[in-house]
Amino acid sequence: MSxxxxxxxxVGILLGLSTGVFLGWGPFPVEYKNSALSALAPxxxxxxxxxxAEGYRYDPEVNAALERLRPxxxxxxxxxxxxxxxxxxxQSNIRAIPIMVALVEAIIGADNLPPVMQLYRPTLTATSPAPLAP
Amino acid sequence: MATSKHVRIGKGISWMALIVGAALGLAAGLVYTWEIDPVIERNTAPWQLSAAAREDYVVAVALSYAANQDLLLAVDRLRAAGPNRNIWEMVAEIACDRVKTGKTITNSDIRVVRALEQLYAPQGASGCADGLYPTPAPMTFATPEPVMSPTPTLIPPPSKTPTLPPPTPITAEDVRPTSTPAAGAYVLTRLQSFCDSDQSGVIEVRVYDRRGEGVPGVPVTVTWSGSERDSFFTGLKAEREAGYADFIMEAGRAYTVSLPGFVSSAPVVEAVPCTAQDGRQATTSYWVNFQERAN
Incomplete structure (x- = not known):
């Protein structure tokens, strides 16, 4: 070979290689079709x-809800x-907050609920009134 | 001079080798970027999910819909999972697959199938899971239809005041003999849960005729887990009523109770944990009453 x-x-290989890398990572990246839930966009x-969490209201089984989140x-x-x-x-996501708080409460218990979530509990427990001063 | 320069440039490049090299380089570049070091999979959309992951996703959509009843939201979510498919058929197929693969063991599994059916059935789709796990009837007492019963009429005691002639007592000849109920002759008159630690997870079945008397010898069929079933007869427990039979449930399962010829949706009961009045843990029990339909 001369x-x-x-x-x-x-020269051709260099040109082709750079073009291929550009196309493969840029406009035509590999497209996945058998992805796991863990690969879903955030x-x-x-x-x-x-x-x-919303399904937990219909199917109130905490373990089942956690099992669904595991993937x-x-x-x-x-x-x-x-x-x-x-x-x-x-973020004041009004729609999602009570749904998520209900699931958190079911998972960790009402007593362990972080203070920031207490306000958003779907069912507030009644507190006994403070004793009257003598 | 110009001619010789042009010739010199042309002589410096082998166009054939350049093209072959470019093709080889392009192929190598694509192999590297698609196979060896692809773009890290981060922003996958639901339609790119595997069959198993898509099933998880659709189940979540169905459960969410069962809770919020927001059909438009559910449609948007399902379209994201199957943009080029009939989304209702996709949901029906998933429900069917779950039944076929035995994912109907726990209460959660059954609720999932119900939620899926709630989603696809009203949209006209159908599948092998149709009607297998109907939503339990609300726990209310059905008002039994009044039935005439031949109560003996006492002759009023003699009195000094003149009275109208007493009503003609109903005689035995007026009472029609009880016949074997025809198919579809029973209606559900009671489906109610109760929690008793001494009677944990019991289905108490009572079958009455149209006069409200217990009917012995009626076969009762209980089915669970899709294909499991057991049949037994009323009236075998002498210490209980004539039309009584019971069945012990296994915790965590759902059961349907039916009689031959009972054409309505068979009542579904679930053996869920409960706390009895004495504070002990038990499994929910049920009273399931059937009565012969008055014509």
Whole structure:
């Protein structure tokens, strides 16, 4: 192979390689079709979590709700639910807050509910009135 | 001079080698970016989910819909999971698959199938899960239809005041003999739960004729987990009523109770945990009464 041919081949390979890398990572990235829930975009993961929390109102089984959240692949599902709920509270996501708080309350119990969530409990427990001063 | 320069440039490049090299380079670049080091999968949309993950997603949509009854929201979510499919058929298929693969063991499983059916059935879709786990009837007493019963009429005691002639007492000849009920002749008159630690997880079935008397010998069928069933007869417990039979449930399962010829939706009862009045944990029990329909 002459030097001319070899040089042309190398130049062509470099051109093609850079074009291929540009296309494969840019406009035409690999498209996944058998993805797990853990690969969902964060927006969809959060929507899925809210759906599961809302479903808890229909199917009040805490373990089943946690089982449904497990495929999201979070290291600590309970901590993830609490974090998301606190974020919704900070963002004033009015629709999602009571739904998520109800699930958090079911998971960790009313007594362990963080103070920031107490206000959003769907069922506030009645407190006995303060004793009257003598 | 110009001609010789042009020739020199042309001689410096082998166009064929350049094209072959570019093709090889492009192929190598795509192999690298699609196979060896692809874009990290981060922003997957629901339509890209695997079948199992899509099932989880659709179940969540159905449960959410069962709670909020927001159909438009459910449609949007389902379209995200199956943009090029009939979303109602997709939901029906998932319900059917869950039944076929035995995902109907726990109460949660059954609620999932119900939620899925609530979503697809009103939209005209159908599948093999149709009607397998109907929503339990509300726990209310059905007012039994009044039935005439031949009570013996006492002859009024003699009195000094003149009285009208006493009404003609109903004689035995006026009472029609009880016949074997025809198919579809029973109606559900009572479906009520109760919690008793001494009678944990019991289905108490009572079958009455149209006069309100217990009917022995009526076969009662209880089914659970899709294909499991047991049949027994009323009246075998001498210490109880003539039309009485019972069945012990296993905690965590749902059961349907039916009689031959009972054509309405068979009542579904669930053996869920409960706390009895004495504070002890038990499994919910049920009173299920049927009565012969008055024509």
């Amino acid at each position: 030097r001319r041919t070899l040089g042309s081949l190398l 927006h969809y993961q959060e929507e899925y979590t809210v759906m599961v 999201l692949g979070k290291e600590n599902t309970i901590a993830y639910v609490i974090d998301l709920t606190e974020r919704y509270i900070s």
